[in-house]
Amino acid sequence: MTTADLARAEADAARAEAVLSRLQLLVTRKLDGLLQGDYVGLLPGPGSEAGESREYRPGDDVRRMDWPVTARTTLPHVRRTVADRELETWMAVDLSASLDFGTAAMLKRDLALAAATAMAHLTVRGGNRIGAVVGTGAGAVATEPGRLWRRRAAAPPEPEQQSTVRMPARPGRKEAQGLLRAIARTRIRPGRTDLGELIDMLNRPPRRRGVAVVISDFLSPVEGWSRPVRKLGVRHDVLAIEVVDPRELELPDVGVLTLADPETGALHEVQTADPALRARYAQAASNQRGEIARALRAAGAAHLRLRTDSDWLLDIVRFVAAQRHARTRGTTR
Template sequence: MKLFNRKAPRQEPEPETHGAVGLDSGRAELVLNRLQLLITRKLDGLLQGDYLGLLPGPGTEAGESREYRPGDDVRRMDWPVTARTTMPHVRQTTADRELETWMAIDVSASLDFGTAKYLKRDLALAAAAAVTHLTVRGGNRIGAVVGTSAAITRMPARPGRKDAQGLLRSIARIEPRAGRASLGELVDALNRPPRRRGQAVVISDFMTPVDEWARPLRKLGVRHDLLVVEIVDPRELELPDVGVMVFADPETGRVHEVQTADPVLRAKYAHAAATQRAEIASAVRAAGAAHLRLRTDSDWLIDIVRFVAAQRHARTRGTAR
């Protein structure tokens, strides 16, 4: 895995693929320490507040009631007050002092790809670190399930920064395998065993059929505040006009030569990619999840800050996320 200040090649337009290897102990410490500094000094400083999180929400403990506003979650309707006042009311909730967060992290071989500043695997680890460091405070617990093509690894939820850092080390050291993890099974692993309402985070590039994971994601969103982090590389959205390019599938090893000088081919590729991403976004909305897209050619810190600011603005206005 590359460190987070990796530069894109200056004169080499072809996409790069990198070997699927996990981090050794020294490399894991270096990367995670750098991430911790970035998050706690920069991101934490930009997102002021005692209880920070990537998905600031109302919590689950019952509070006061207020009149219903368009966009409010109908699952929080306060029917007794509504009946007494003949006006629709919703029950406000207060933040739990001990929040349990679970992450489902896809580390399929397709994440060992990047043509800009980062690998997609870099951003997956950065997203996991951001979720961890911004939620594990005040006794909050965080755990994870990590999926490869070989198995799904479950890491129990524990409180405290020391255990959180240990969780991130374990995630960073997992070696990806050739092939693709079943994203549907990975998401469903957060549904079993049933847990009290909390926060769930799914991190993946979603390079798999939507039908495989859409239903488990909807099921997860019924019970938990849900955040979906989608990792995208610009070459997955459109092809540059650079002549013949050789593509290698990191999951199967198959190699294809593509003539990118063909404008019709580039247009078809861009249209298919846009359709795929639209289907992903539609499935995420259907699950009632917040959707954060991180690109390998963007500043992920700024993207996270903008996302949290938008979430807080929507909450303040009483609109749905």
């Protein structure tokens, strides 16, 4: 490793540490106390321990009907269940080159780290364990990842490197902080992570029921990752966190832009002053996001979209509050 490489690695590590410290402070201030009260997970599922029965309400899952109590009282009842006391959470964090992009308050990779920090803060308590698998690109295509607005030529390809990193699940806040620090220091390499393979790593080896969180921009072809998400949802409560930048949804009128795909190195000149082109781009982006949402919904995954130009902490708070409200009404989605 050259002196320039060492200097860049040290600069990246210092930046990652600063970003993580700021995120942890924000998360602790805003999310502390959000889950006070009865023990529940981030995604309150049906659990495995039998609890009390209560009268049936519209919207309750009929599979949880308590037939003996219903027969005795002649009124429909459902059996409430208690969440497991020790919850195991695994995160699949996609750090492909497309995540090293942002045109608003932060890069998408920083928003992905923010989401991972919030998930760790909300789940690591009472002996819960949290682990992660991280995808860092294929490491074999030719362009340096960076902001979309930079005008740049393709760089020589990097040698093939390990594209996924597994971080074992361990209990405790100190271990969770170490895991987040390792994710923050993970270097994004050129290329596209096989999102389907990354998600499938959460199924191997088989684990007891828990929470699986997938953090990605989901820009990979839907057919490549939809089946692994469905398979994951058979055993676990799945939360899909979609990271989005506003420029991925619509183009501004700023004249001619030279755009580079950070995953393939392809360069394109785009005339953004053309209203028809901007309309086609917005329609294609809307169709793409709709297809992603439909695939996640069909897989039974809870879907949280975070944007680089919005208050991501407020979005997480609203999501968790909605999940708790759904739990009190007897539903889990």
